[in-house]
Amino acid sequence: MTQDGRLIRGERTRAAVLDQALRLATVSGLDGLSLSQVADALGVSKSGLFAHWRSKEALQLAVIDHARAQWTDQVVRPALAEPAGLRRLWAVHERRLGFYEAGALPGGCFFSNAHFEFNARPGVIRDRLAAEQSAWMDFLTRVATEAVELGDLRAGTDPAQLAYLIEALGVCAVMQAAVLGAAPTFRHARRALHDHLRTVAHHPEDLPELI
Amino acid sequence: MTQDGRLIRGERTRAAVLDQALRLATVSGLDGLSLSQVADALGVSKSGLFAHWRSKEALQLAVIDHARAQWTDQVVRPALAEPAGLRRLWAVHERRLGFYEAGALPGGCFFSNAHFEFNARPGVIRDRLAAEQSAWMDFLTRVATEAVELGDLRAGTDPAQLAYLIEALGVCAVMQAAVLGAAPTFRHARRALHDHLRTVAHHPEDLPELI
Numbered sequence: 007m008t009q010d011g012r013l014i015r016g017e018r019t020r021a022a023v024l025d026q027a028l029r030l031a032t033v034s035g036l037d038g039l040s041l042s043q044v045a046d047a048l049g050v051s052k053s054g055l056f057a058h059w060r061s062k063e064a065l066q067l068a069v070i071d072h073a074r075a076q077w078t079d080q081v082v083r084p085a086l087a088e089p090a091g092l093r094r095l096w097a098v099h100e101r102r103l104g105f106y107e108a109g110a111l112p113g114g115c116f117f118s119n120a121h122f123e124f125n126a127r128p129g130v131i132r133d134r135l136a137a138e139q140s141a142w143m144d145f146l147t148r149v150a151t152e153a154v155e156l157g158d159l160r161a162g163t164d165p166a167q168l169a170y171l172i173e174a175l176g177v178c179a180v181m182q183a184a185v186l187g188a189a190p191t192f193r194h195a196r197r198a199l200h201d202h203l204r205t206v207a208h209h210p211e212d213l214p215e216l217i
Numbered sequence: 218m219t220q221d222g223r224l225i226r227g228e229r230t231r232a233a234v235l236d237q238a239l240r241l242a243t244v245s246g247l248d249g250l251s252l253s254q255v256a257d258a259l260g261v262s263k264s265g266l267f268a269h270w271r272s273k274e275a276l277q278l279a280v281i282d283h284a285r286a287q288w289t290d291q292v293v294r295p296a297l298a299e300p301a302g303l304r305r306l307w308a309v310h311e312r313r314l315g316f317y318e319a320g321a322l323p324g325g326c327f328f329s330n331a332h333f334e335f336n337a338r339p340g341v342i343r344d345r346l347a348a349e350q351s352a353w354m355d356f357l358t359r360v361a362t363e364a365v366e367l368g369d370l371r372a373g374t375d376p377a378q379l380a381y382l383i384e385a386l387g388v389c390a391v392m393q394a395a396v397l398g399a400a401p402t403f404r405h406a407r408r409a410l411h412d413h414l415r416t417v418a419h420h421p422e423d424l425p426e427l428i
Contacts, residue, residue, distance in 0.1 A: 119334075
C-alpha cells in the first residue's frame with residue numbers, strides 16, 4: 007500500500023471509530039467510554055486504537071471535536087443557510103429539534119448529556135465542555151442580535167435573554183422526549199418559542215405556521 | 218442497647234448514608250455510585266452498609282427516594298404554602314432556582330443529572346426516574362391549571378405548555394450556572410418566566426418585582 011493509501015485508510019478508521027465512540031458516549035456516558043469498549047463494539051483490536059489515541063482522555067477530547075463537527079454540519083450550517091434575522095433564529099431551533107427527532111444519536115444529545123455529567127468534575131474534559139457551552143451560547147446570542155439589528159425583533163429585546171430561552175427549550179426537549187413521548191415534547195418546545203417570537207417580532211408572518 | 222435504641226441508631230445511620238450517597242451521585246453519577254465509595258466517604262465498613270442495602274441497585278433506588286424527599290421538603294412544600302394560582306406558580310420556579318443557588322447538592326440537581334444519565338439505559342432505575350419525571354410534570358401542570366381555573370391567567374393558557382416552559386428554564390439554569398456564571402444564568406431563568414407570566418396574567422402586579 008502506498009503512503010497515501012495508508013493515510014486514507016487511517017483517516018477512515020479514525021472517523022469510523024469516532025462515530026462509534028460518539029454513539030456509545032451518549033448511552034453510557036463520556037466517562038464510561040473506554041478504548042476497550044470501542045474496540046469491542048467495532049470488532050477491532052485495542053492496540054490498533056492506541057495508534058490513534060494514547061489515552062482515554064485523548065479519545066474523549068477527540069469525541070468532543072467529532073460531536074461538534076456533527077452538530078455544525080447538521081444544525082449550525084443549515085441554519086446559517088437561512089436569511090439572517092427572524093428566519094435564521096427559528097431555523098436554529100427547528101434544526102436542533104429535528105436533529106433530536108431524527109434520533110441521530112441513541113442517547114439524544116451528546117453535549118447535554120456531557121454537560122450534566124461533567125459540570126461538577128474539574129479537569130481537562132470539563133474545561134473543554136465549558137468552552138463548547140460558552141461558544142454555543144455566543145452563537146445563539148449572535149443570531150438573536152442580528153435579528154434585533156435587522157429590525158426583525160422589537161428594539162428592547164435582549165439577545166442573551168432570548169438565547170437562554172432557546173437553549174432551555176432545546177435541552178428540556180431532549181431530556182423529556184424519550185420518557186414522556188416525542189410528539190407532545192417537541193410540540194411544546196416548538197410552540198413555546200413560536201409564541202414568544204410572535205410577541206416580539208415585527209413580522210410574525212415570517213414564521214412558519216405550526217400545526 | 219435497647220431494641221428502640223438500635224432502631225434509632227439504624228435510622229440515623231441510614232439517613233446519613235443516603236445524604237452522603239445523594240451528594241456523591243450528583244458529582245460522579247448515579248451509576249458511578251457504589252457501596253464501597255459511600256463507605257469510604259463516610260469512614261464506615263462496607264459490610265455495615267450491606268445491612269441496609271443488599272445491592273448497588275437497592276442503594277440507587279433508596280437514593281432516588283431520598284432525593285425526592287429533599288425536593289419535596291425544600292421546593293414543593295414551601296411553594297404549596299403560597300396561595301394557589303399565579304403566586305404559587307411563581308413560588309415553584311423561585312424555590313427551585315433558590316435550591317440550586319444555595320448549592321444544596323454539589324452537582325447541582327440530582328434529577329436533571331440522573332435523567333440525562335439514564336434516559337437511554339433501559340432498566341429498573343430508568344423506569345423509576347421516568348415515573349419521577351412524569352409525576353413532576355403532572356405537579357407543574359396541576360399548579361398551572363389552578364392558576365387558569367382561578368382566573369389568574371388568560372383562559373386560553375395551556376397548562377401543559379406552561380409547565381414545559383417552567384421545567385425548561387429550570388433545567389437549563391442548573392446546567393449553565395456552574396459553567397457560565399450563576400448570576401447571569403439565574404437572572405435569565407427568572408426573567409424569562411416573569412416576562413412570560415406578565416403577558417398571560419390578569420394581575421401581573423401579583424408577581425414580585427425583579428431587580
